Amino acid sequence: MKVKTLAILAILFLIAMPVMAQDANAQGNSILSKPAANILGLALSTGLCGLAQGRAVAGATEAMGRNPGAIAGIRFALILGLVLIESLALYTLVVVFIG
Numbered sequence: 881m882k883v884k885t886l887a888i889l890a891i892l893f894l895i896a897m898p899v900m901a902q903d904a905n906a907q908g909n910s911i912l913s914k915p916a917a918n919i920l921g922l923a924l925s926t927g928l929c930g931l932a933q934g935r936a937v938a939g940a941t942e943a944m945g946r947n948p949g950a951i952a953g954i955r956f957a958l959i960l961g962l963v964l965i966e967s968l969a970l971y972t973l974v975v976v977f978i979g
Contacts, residue, residue: 918976925972929965936961 940958944951 914979918979922972922976926969929969932965933962936965 936958940954943954947954
């Protein structure tokens with residue numbers, strides 16, 4: 881199943897490359913303007929980061945409830961994961977303001 885899915889995705893990506901190619905003389909005729917695309921990317925990434933943080937906290941609290949002896953290790957992994965997720969959101973914010 882995994883190999884079949886990867887093969888289908890690879891074929892789709894190879895087909896999509898010529899479709900997404902831009903003409904050498906094109907002047908940026910795109911559907912979305914650059915600020916709108918930046919805002920859409922920021923909204924999408926921060927929303928998904930929020931969902932990821934919620935799932936991480938839910939998983940950690942469930943794990944702490946099941947195994948109270950491993951709370952210190954779970955808490956460390958939770959904080960590290962939350963820091964990495966939040967850094968992704970901050971990097972996206974920086975990219976939006978630079979771009």
